[in-house]
Structure formats: C-alpha cells, structure tokens
Amino acid sequence: MSAPALHVENLCKAFAGQMAVDDISFTVATGSTTALLGGNGAGKTTTISMLLGLLLPDSGSIHVLGEDMVRHRYRVLPRVNFSSPYVELPHRLSVAENLTVYGHLYGIPDLRHRIAQLAEELDLTDILKRPSGKLSAGQKTRVALAKSMLNQPELLFLDEPTASLDPDTADWVRGYFRAYQQRTGATILLASHNMAEVERLCDQVLMMKQGRIVDTGSPADLLLRYDRDDMEQVFLDIARDRRQPNEDR
Numbered sequence: 001m002s003a004p005a006l007h008v009e010n011l012c013k014a015f016a017g018q019m020a021v022d023d024i025s026f027t028v029a030t031g032s033t034t035a036l037l038g039g040n041g042a043g044k045t046t047t048i049s050m051l052l053g054l055l056l057p058d059s060g061s062i063h064v065l066g067e068d069m070v071r072h073r074y075r076v077l078p079r080v081n082f083s084s085p086y087v088e089l090p091h092r093l094s095v096a097e098n099l100t101v102y103g104h105l106y107g108i109p110d111l112r113h114r115i116a117q118l119a120e121e122l123d124l125t126d127i128l129k130r131p132s133g134k135l136s137a138g139q140k141t142r143v144a145l146a147k148s149m150l151n152q153p154e155l156l157f158l159d160e161p162t163a164s165l166d167p168d169t170a171d172w173v174r175g176y177f178r179a180y181q182q183r184t185g186a187t188i189l190l191a192s193h194n195m196a197e198v199e200r201l202c203d204q205v206l207m208m209k210q211g212r213i214v215d216t217g218s219p220a221d222l223l224l225r226y227d228r229d230d231m232e233q234v235f236l237d238i239a240r241d242r243r244q245p246n247e248d249r
C-alpha cells in the first residue's frame with residue numbers, strides 16, 4: 001500500500017510563547033480531498049506553512065508524499081504546489097512573465113507550451129500580457145491557480161481557491177480540480193471559508209480551534225454527529241461551542 005500523502009504527528013508551533021499549533025496529528029490519504037477548517041487565528045496558515053516547509057516546527061513530525069519534510073523538503077517541493085489569494089505576484093511583471101519565472105523555478109520542460117495550455121484551460125489567454133498588478137480580484141485568483149498547476153503537482157494546497165470568483169466561475173474551478181484529481185490521482189488540502197464548497201469537494205474535514213484539531217470526519221459524518229443540515233451550521237457549533245457532538249448517532 002502506498003504511503004499517505006500527508007502524515008503529521010504531534011506537530012507544535014509557538015510564537016512568543018503562544019501555541020499557534022498545539023499538538024496536532026492527522027493523515028490525508030493519497031487521492032483524497034481534505035478541508036482544514038477553523039475560524040480566524042485557529043492555526044490553519046501556520047499548519048500549511050509547516051507542511052510546505054516554509055516554517056520549521058518546534059516539535060512533531062511531518063511526512064509529505066512519504067518523505068520527512070524537515071530533513072528532505074527539497075525532494076518533496078518539486079512534487080507539490082499551492083495557491084493562495086493572499087500571496088501577491090510581482091505587480092509589474094505580466095501574467096506570462098510571472099508564470100515563466102515560476103515555471104523556471106520548477107524546471108518545467110517546454111514551458112511555453114505548458115503556459116499556453118494552462119492559459120487556455122483557465123481562460124487567461126486574453127490577459128497573458130497584462131501586468132499582474134492590473135488584474136481584477138477574480139483574474140488574480142485564476143492566475144494563482146494556473147501558477148499552482150504549472151508542475152502538475154501530486155499534492156496541492158489550495159487556500160480559498162474560489163475567493164473573489166463569481167458563482168459560475170467558482171463552480172467551473174471546482175469542476176476543474178475534480179477532473180484533475182480524477183485524471184492524476186492528486187491529493188488536495190483545502191482551506192476554505194465556503195462550507196458549500198467543502199461539502200461538495202471534501203472526503204475529510206479537520207476542524208481546528210485554538211491550534212488544536214477539535215473534530216474530524218467526512219462532511220456526512222459531521223452533519224450526522226452535530227445533527228445539522230449543512231456544514232455552515234456545524235462550523236458555527238464548533239466555533240461557538242454551541243453544541244456538543246451527538247455521541248449517540
């Protein structure tokens with residue numbers, strides 16, 4: 001059996017003595033989509049930064065695609081990618097130039113062809129020559145998604161992948177990632193505040209609060225456990241300590 005795409009044990013990270021990530025452990029199966037959820041300040045970004053090798057943990061272990069992330073991150077990084085609407089691309093470079101810079105960092109062969117292909121797929125052809133700083137919020141999101149797909153990652157971290165997209169484009173983008181995943185067997189870790197998206201895309205949900213994982217399960221499991229009709233209500237129950245999970249169900 002292949003190793004899980006992500007295996008995290010007893011991971012901790014503190015900033016100035018305050019625990020941002022407090023002893024979390026979880027596994028993400030290869031080919032699945034997992035949501036990392038939690039309110040503002042719950043520790044999601046800190047966790048993802050450690051999984052990407054951007055931050056060193058204080059303690060605990062992280063295995064990404066079977067490799068120890070702390071010791072061998074350079075083996076792993078070519079096989080993963082991420083997209084976040086909060087990471088700005090250099091403003092003066094055109095969309096094509098930005099994608100070219102990232103493509104070179106990843107050592108993508110036949111880069112022109114790959115960029116043209118992604119531009120076609122993500123409807124960027126008309127804006128390839130435009131400075132990245134002059135794009136609308138939705139266009140920036142689509143460029144960030146194209147950047148995340150340059151190396152055809154086996155593991156993709158998507159932070160708010162449909163932020164600023166209109167409902168039609170957002171729906172299309174969800175379908176795009178679904179199709180990519182079905183075609184390649186890629187694994188996705190998703191951070192989103194859009195609970196309908198989580199319900200539609202995710203096999204597993206990890207709920208974080210104050211640096212800890214306070215609940216976990218499939219969206220269907222959680223709906224049943226909290227006796228709710230949608231994930232938005234489950235999220236509010238957990239965030240506001242409004243209701244304990246229904247242990248009897």
Ligand SMILES: Nc1ncnc2c1ncn2[C@@H]1O[C@H](COP(=O)(O)OP(=O)(O)OP(=O)(O)O)[C@@H](O)[C@H]1O
Nearest residue numbers: 015016019020038039040041042043044045046047
């Ligand atoms: N570089 C840092 N220095 C000091 N404190 C930090 C740093 N990064 C994060 N924190 C703190 O760690 C905690 C977790 O923050 P984190 O950004 O991981 O939360 P989050 O779940 O991603 O929140 P949001 O949904 O608001 O982005 C917060 O209390 C935050 O203030």
